[in-house]
Structures are given as structure tokens and as C-alpha cells.
Amino acid sequence: MVDILVIGSGGAGLSAALTAKQEGASVLVVGKSYPTTSQTSMAQGGMNAALGNVEEDHIASHIADTIKSAHGICDENMVRKMCADGPQVIEWLEQLGVPFSRLDNGQSGISSVAQRQMGGASAKRACYAQDYTGLKILHTLYDNCLKEGIDFLEEHYLLNLITHEGTIKGATFLDIRSGEVVKIDAKSVVIATGGFGALYHGYTTNAYGSTGDGIAAVLRAGGAVSDMEFIQFHPTALKHSSLLISEAARGEGGYLLNSDGERFVDEIKPRDIVARAIFEQFEAGQEVFLDVRHLGETKLMELLPQEVELCRLHEGVNPVTELVPIKPVAHYTMGGIDVDDVLEVNGIKGCFAVGECSNAKIHGANRLGGNSLLEITAFGKFAGENAYKHAMFAKSTPADDTQLQKDKAHIEKIYSQECSINFYEERDKLGKLFYDQVGIVRENDKLEHALHEVITMQVALSKMGIEDQATTHNQNLIEFLEFSNALLLAPTVISSAIARDESRGAHFKRGFECEDDERFQKHIVLQWNKDAQ
Incomplete structure (x- = not known):
């Protein structure tokens, strides 16, 4: 036994x-x-931890953002525990060997871990390894096991x-x-x-x-x-294959455009808001595209190389020069x-x-x-x-x-x-x-x-x-x-x-x-x- x-x-x-x-x-x-084939390997954008390496941030802000996003259906004590553990978890993973992307800030250890903005966050809080974050964490954990x-x-x-x-x-x-x-x-x-x-x-x-x-x-x-x-619907999956295009693409400055070339939503709002905004565009007969062309090839290949390759392979478009057709699909339960x-x-x-x-x-x-x-x-x-x-x-x-x-x-x-x-x-x-x-x-x-x-x-x-x-x-x-x-x-x-x-x-x-x-701020x-x- x-x-x-x-x-x-x-x-x-x-x-x-x-x-x-x-x-x-x-x-x-x-x-x-x-x-190495688990769903963790598909998580691209990053892991939240209030390190404050890029801009001022606090654990209290991370807690507040999480509770706000949960719309009152959460256990605040469990949220506090998870958010408070964030910096220690990043340190643990770094000690295990996770190759986080780094800032050129003259610091060492977790103080040099790069962070980016993700939807619903009040600061650049997501620690990342290019756009392979989940994969790198998974492989490192497996190696250590x-x-x-x-x-x-x-x-x-x-x-x-x-x-x-x-x-x-x-x-x-x-x-x-x-x-x-x-x-x-x-x-x-x-x-x-x-x-x-x-x-x-x-x-x-x-x-x-x-x-x-x-x-x-x-x-x-x-x-x-x-x-x-x-059920969370991720706003940006490739239109024909449903493959995920990470929120990092919007966190790094990507736009969402309709068929008329208009931006119709703040791209880094929480996922439910962005997904519904895209759904409304579909109901109005519009298509929706992710636009990262203005970020430039150098930045895209440095920060989002996997997204670029996925678009080329599975949608037949080059995001460096073309719009990427997307749709929201079920992502997280x-x-x-x-x-x-x-x-x-x-x-x-x-x-x-x-x-x-x-x-x-x-x-x-x-x-x-x-x-x-x-x-x-x-x-x-x-x-x-x-x-x-x-x-x-x-x-x-x-x-x-x-x-x-x-x-x-x-x-x-x-x-x-x-x-x-x-x-x-x-x-x-x-x-x-x-x-x-x-x-x-x-x-x-x-x-x-x-x-x-x-x-x-x-x-x-x-x-x-x-x-x-x-x-x-x-x-x-x-x-x-x-x-x-x-x-x-x-x-x-x-x-x-x-x-x-x-x-x-x-x-x-x-x-x-x-x-x-009054009737529904509770768990079913x-x-x-x-x-x-």
C-alpha cells in the first residue's frame, strides 16, 4: 500500500x-x-504573483483583483492563501529550475523575473517564460520528480x-x-x-x-x-482549429478588431466581458480578428514565438503582417x-x-x-x-x-x-x-x-x-x-x-x-x- x-x-x-x-x-x-502531455503544457501566458518587479504591486491588490473577478462567489480565506503564497511559489519554482523570462534590471533571483499584464489585473503581475510558461513549469516539475x-x-x-x-x-x-x-x-x-x-x-x-x-x-x-x-470562454482561439492564442498577445498590446477595422472592447478586461463583446459582434454579422502587427516582428518573436507559429501552421496567416481570425471557445471550468x-x-x-x-x-x-x-x-x-x-x-x-x-x-x-x-x-x-x-x-x-x-x-x-x-x-x-x-x-x-x-x-x-x-451569491x-x- x-x-x-x-x-x-x-x-x-x-x-x-x-x-x-x-x-x-x-x-x-x-x-x-x-x-509532458498534460493540459498544463498548454498554459502560455504566465503565473500571477505580486512581485512588483515591473511596477508597484501588492499581495492585497492581487487578492482584490481575484475577488472582484470572482463576482462574490469565492472563499476569501482561500483567495488570500493562494495570493499570499504567490511570491514563495515563484521562488520555489525558480530554485527547481524554471527558466522564467528576465528583466535587465541588475537584480538577481525572483527580483529579476519579468512580468506582464493579463486580463482583470491591476498591475503587470504574470511571471512568464516567453509564451511557454506552463510547458516550462511542467517539464521542470517532472524532472525534479x-x-x-x-x-x-x-x-x-x-x-x-x-x-x-x-x-x-x-x-x-x-x-x-x-x-x-x-x-x-x-x-x-x-x-x-x-x-x-x-x-x-x-x-x-x-x-x-x-x-x-x-x-x-x-x-x-x-x-x-x-x-x-x-465555464470560462477564452476570447482568442483560432477561428478554424480552436487552438488557444494566449492572453499574453493582448497583454503585450494586441488589439481586437471587427470586420470594419474597429476596436470594440478594452482588450485586457476580464475574459467574460471580452468574450461576450466578441459574441455580440458575431450576432451583428461581424468577424473578429486579433491584430498584433504593430508590435513588430522582433518583439513578437521574442515574447510570443509559439503564437506566431500556431497562427502560421493552423490558420495559414502570418501575424507579423496579417490579421488573425479568432473566436471565443470553452477554456476553463x-x-x-x-x-x-x-x-x-x-x-x-x-x-x-x-x-x-x-x-x-x-x-x-x-x-x-x-x-x-x-x-x-x-x-x-x-x-x-x-x-x-x-x-x-x-x-x-x-x-x-x-x-x-x-x-x-x-x-x-x-x-x-x-x-x-x-x-x-x-x-x-x-x-x-x-x-x-x-x-x-x-x-x-x-x-x-x-x-x-x-x-x-x-x-x-x-x-x-x-x-x-x-x-x-x-x-x-x-x-x-x-x-x-x-x-x-x-x-x-x-x-x-x-x-x-x-x-x-x-x-x-x-x-x-x-x-x-439576495438569491444567488452562493454556491450551487x-x-x-x-x-x-
């Missing part, structure tokens, strides 16, 4: 693993893919959590390579499996696999989710697993959740740009510390094989299941349904229609088997399991959006355009009713 099982090998999971290992725990990190001798188990797909009398005992996984269902016993579990942006399949910056697998597993195990209606102030899952002792899968009540109705990388490292460390504390007093008696046998039977059933409906087509339909009817601007009648469509898909799931009967390396099976989890989470998003008859941050509803603090918490299944 391992002391701490970390499920998910992105920035949050690696931060937790490294911290727990340094505390003296035995740690195993399990992921369905490989650490390997140096510490942390064990990794790749290509293992999470099936379910194992609990006994409300306490975590481990989890079951499908070994993708062998096709075997396995059980891993653990004293503490840290879930760091990422968000559920792939519900918007085809209309998201997220990878196909961001289907909320860890969140779905927590629901099945008796935990709760909260704030699922708050503010809600997720409901946790307490030590990141322990409400309802499951010894199980902790961190990163985008977790609702630590810091992002609220609208995440501040630059806060996600801070959350995964600051709270990743915090989750590792708390998981270690639980493990030191937890019983080492493993659970029986009940869950293991259930999951083996479930996988066998999928192989023999009817396959008269192509679930890939249904996945595409779900993505478009969510983008059109559970998107940037919402209406109750469209939400009700979307819920009906999702329930219809759930009923039809028994006719959506798999065609590939291979027992090893069966990607068809993995994608079916991912789609099943997406269908489980879809009603929680829609139901929460229907219940919130107001507009707050990323949740904007026609007919209810104002915030209603949902739990799976097993008896109804």
Missing part, C-alpha cells in the same frame, strides 16, 4: 507528489497519458475510487496497454485529473481527454460537485469537485482534489488570467502536505476486491454491448449542443432543450458500444469511457445553469442580465443520487 496515490500527472499532481515525497511519504503518480525517485505509472485510466465507510482506500484503473483492470491501495489519494472542457468537443482549447474523469469518479463515490455552471479549506473532498475522508478538477472556491464566477498556474502549484503543494498528514495516521488495511470485480464486469459488458449508434457522432453533437445552447450567452428555453437532448443521449448510451474488440491498447474503449463520463457531468452543468436565474461572471443569461446577490452544490440510477 502506497502512502499517497496521485491521480493525474499535470502541474497540480506533480506539485503535490514532489511536496509529499519531500515530506517523506511513498508516492505513486498515475496518469492516463504521460506527464524523477530526481526524487517518485514512481510513475503511465497509460492507466481511472475507473473508480475505492472507499470504505466514507474513507478513501485507493482506486481502480484500466491498464491501457494490457487491458487489465487493476486496483491500487493507498492511504491518501490526491485527484488532479483536470477539468471537463471537452464537453464542448470541437469548441474548446482543451485536449479531447479533458472529460472530467476524476470529477465523475468522485460523484460515483458519494462526493459532490459545485459551481458547475461557470471554474467548478468541480467540492472541497473544504484543506482541499479534502467533502464526503470522502483522505481524498484530496486540486487543480482544475477541484473547486477550491477561488475562481468563483470568472477566473482571473494568470491564476490557474498559481493555483496548481500553490495548492498542489498544499494538497501534498495535507495528504501526507492524513496518510501518517491512516490505517494500512486495504479494501476488499468488491470495486475491482464490479469494474472488471463493467469493462467486459462494454465489449459485448450493442453498437448501433456511433458514439463519436454523439460526442460531436454534444460539443455543438453545449457551444450553441450552454455557451457564452444562455437562455432558459435553450438550456431546457439541451438537458432533454443530454438525457436522450444517456438513455441511448446502452446502444453505443465499441467496434474495436482488441483487449490491448484499445483507444476506442478509452474514448467510450471518456464520453460516458462527459455524459454523466453534462446534466450537472445544465441543471446548475438553469437554477441560476441571474448573470454573474462567465454565466450570462438573457432575461436575467443582472446579478442577484450537486450530488449524485445513486438510488435513482
Whole structure:
């Protein structure tokens, strides 16, 4: 039995693993893919920390900006902790070897780390490594985990959590390579499996696999989710591929123009405001473009080399000389697993959740740009510390094989299941349904229609088997399991959006355009009713 099982090998999971290992725990990190392919690698713009290296800034300002962006749906104590930890986290990452971009200011250490402005911030606060910030952090964390001798188990797909009398005992996984269902016993579990942006399949910056697998597993195990209606749409994704063009492009001075060449919004306002402004341009029959031509090739290649290459490769335009066609797409899920102030899952002792899968009540109705990388490292460390504390007093008696046998039977059933409906087509339909009817601007009648469509898909799931009967390396099976989890989470998003008859941050509803603090300055918490299944 391992002391701490970390499920998910992105920035949050690696931060937790490294911290727990340094505390003296035995740690195993399990992921369905490989650490360097996690969603963290797609975070480009930067990590917030009130260093004040470029202009005057204070932790109090960072806290105030975060609370303002959250529109009152946050735990101020958790926000204070994250923001106050910012400078120490940057110092920790620098000591680990993250190659932050530097200022030529004659200083050393974190005093020389370059910072840029991001949406909703009152100062240039985001520390960055060109436009590869998440990638550089991820690789550095992984290198240090390997140096510490942390064990990794790749290509293992999470099936379910194992609990006994409300306490975590481990989890079951499908070994993708062998096709075997396995059980891993653990004293503490840290879930760091990422968000559920792939519900918007085809209309998201997220990878196909961001289907909320860890969140779905927590629901099945008796935990709760909260704030699922708050989905952040990033204003600038490439029009045809939905690939992210970082907020850094606007933070460095990029403009947003409509078809008439007019600027129509302050580009560094919070993401919900900018995304809705673009949506309004679309409704008026306009196209929208990102314009960075005035920044010049030298500056673009120094600060935004990845963005330039993405535009050339995937949109066929050269941003040095041409306008870049863009659209807003689903980017980040503010809600997720409901946790307490030590990141322990409400309802499951010894199980902790961190990163985008977790609702630590810091992002609220609208995440501040630059806060996600801070959350995964600051709270990743915090989750590792708390998981270690639980493990030191937890019983080492493993659970029986009940869950293991259930999951083996479930996988066998999928192989023999009817396959008269192509679930890939249904996945595409779900993505478009969510983008059109559970998107940037919402209406109750469209939400009700979307819920009906999702329930219809759930009923039809028994006719959506798999065609590939291979027992090893069966990607068809993995994608079916991912789609099943997406269908489980879809009603929680829609139901929460229907219940919130107001507009707050990323949740904007026609007919209810104002915030209603009297009725809705609270979290909507949902739990799976097993008896109804």
C-alpha cells in the first residue's frame, strides 16, 4: 500500500507528489497519458504573483483583483492563501529550475523575473517564460520528480475510487496497454485529473481527454460537485482549429478588431466581458480578428514565438503582417469537485482534489488570467502536505476486491454491448449542443432543450458500444469511457445553469442580465443520487 496515490500527472499532481515525497511519504503518480502531455503544457501566458518587479504591486491588490473577478462567489480565506503564497511559489519554482523570462534590471533571483499584464489585473503581475510558461513549469516539475525517485505509472485510466465507510482506500484503473483492470491501495489519494472542457468537443482549447474523469469518479463515490455552471470562454482561439492564442498577445498590446477595422472592447478586461463583446459582434454579422502587427516582428518573436507559429501552421496567416481570425471557445471550468479549506473532498475522508478538477472556491464566477498556474502549484503543494498528514495516521488495511470485480464486469459488458449508434457522432453533437445552447450567452428555453437532448443521449448510451474488440491498447474503449463520463457531468452543468436565474461572471443569461446577490451569491452544490440510477 502506497502512502499517497496521485491521480493525474499535470502541474497540480506533480506539485503535490514532489511536496509529499519531500515530506517523506511513498508516492505513486498515475496518469492516463504521460506527464509532458498534460493540459498544463498548454498554459502560455504566465503565473500571477505580486512581485512588483515591473511596477508597484501588492499581495492585497492581487487578492482584490481575484475577488472582484470572482463576482462574490469565492472563499476569501482561500483567495488570500493562494495570493499570499504567490511570491514563495515563484521562488520555489525558480530554485527547481524554471527558466522564467528576465528583466535587465541588475537584480538577481525572483527580483529579476519579468512580468506582464493579463486580463482583470491591476498591475503587470504574470511571471512568464516567453509564451511557454506552463510547458516550462511542467517539464521542470517532472524532472525534479524523477530526481526524487517518485514512481510513475503511465497509460492507466481511472475507473473508480475505492472507499470504505466514507474513507478513501485507493482506486481502480484500466491498464491501457494490457487491458487489465487493476486496483491500487493507498492511504491518501490526491485527484488532479483536470477539468471537463471537452464537453464542448470541437469548441474548446482543451485536449479531447479533458472529460472530467476524476470529477465523475468522485460523484460515483458519494462526493459532490459545485459551481458547475461557470465555464470560462477564452476570447482568442483560432477561428478554424480552436487552438488557444494566449492572453499574453493582448497583454503585450494586441488589439481586437471587427470586420470594419474597429476596436470594440478594452482588450485586457476580464475574459467574460471580452468574450461576450466578441459574441455580440458575431450576432451583428461581424468577424473578429486579433491584430498584433504593430508590435513588430522582433518583439513578437521574442515574447510570443509559439503564437506566431500556431497562427502560421493552423490558420495559414502570418501575424507579423496579417490579421488573425479568432473566436471565443470553452477554456476553463471554474467548478468541480467540492472541497473544504484543506482541499479534502467533502464526503470522502483522505481524498484530496486540486487543480482544475477541484473547486477550491477561488475562481468563483470568472477566473482571473494568470491564476490557474498559481493555483496548481500553490495548492498542489498544499494538497501534498495535507495528504501526507492524513496518510501518517491512516490505517494500512486495504479494501476488499468488491470495486475491482464490479469494474472488471463493467469493462467486459462494454465489449459485448450493442453498437448501433456511433458514439463519436454523439460526442460531436454534444460539443455543438453545449457551444450553441450552454455557451457564452444562455437562455432558459435553450438550456431546457439541451438537458432533454443530454438525457436522450444517456438513455441511448446502452446502444453505443465499441467496434474495436482488441483487449490491448484499445483507444476506442478509452474514448467510450471518456464520453460516458462527459455524459454523466453534462446534466450537472445544465441543471446548475438553469437554477441560476441571474448573470454573474462567465454565466450570462438573457432575461436575467443582472446579478442577484439576495438569491444567488452562493454556491450551487450537486450530488449524485445513486438510488435513482
